[in-house]
Amino acid sequence: MPLNRLTLMPEGVGIDLPQGSPLTGIENKTSEPLIPFGCRSGACGACVVEVLAGSDALGETDPDEADFLEDLGWTEGNYRLACQCSLWDSATIRVVAS
Template structure:
């Protein structure tokens, strides 16, 4: 089974997940909560992350996600809703609250 590494700053936490896993899966892999999650449906904005490396490894955002990120004042390609991402390769992210 193919697995990829998600690195979460500022702590440098590394989580290894199977390919195509939702980022919400990190809650089952580690005790600490380096990315906060709320609704898990892309409607609360709690899990906004800044993608530092590997944006192609998180899948493409749909129009609803992009519109919501713009409403939150986080337009552009560097921010995503972690609950809407799946891991297709190694990536490095940081919760937007830490930016």
Template sequence: MHKLTLLPQNLEVLLPTNSPLTELEFELHGQESIPFGCRSGACGACVIEVLSGTDALGTRHEPEATFLQKLGFAGEQFRLACQCRLAGDVTVSAAAGN
């Protein structure tokens, strides 16, 4: 199990290896967390800033990086939560503007 910490809410969730971050909706039972829209990396609703554990969310592929850049989130610390799978402890925050 790996710990995902969501700031500024300071919520902690334990998820199994390779869990998609979309599991937060089920684990948090309606508590405010990351907004998910299309779940396919096309809408940008779930942009997160990774504060620690970037490598534990898998590879950020070129289509994701290009889309994030178009949205104004060019740094390596930004990800689309719907495209991430948990492989270690991570701390994230919903990106400004979400």
């Protein structure tokens, strides 16, 4: 299975994940928490990230995810809930919620 690179900024840390892997899979690749996952179901907002490059690589935004991001005030820019994303190609993100 092909690997795709997820780069986390501003640290510049790159993690390779198999194509189609949920972003929660980075927890198995590193000993330190790079993204603060909370509920893992898109209901807490702990894992809001800004997509800096490769937004298409993270799959489509579900309407419930978009509504929740709007409720949280993340409407300007390209924001996602990392727990709701799967990596289909290379992407670069920045964690904005913690």
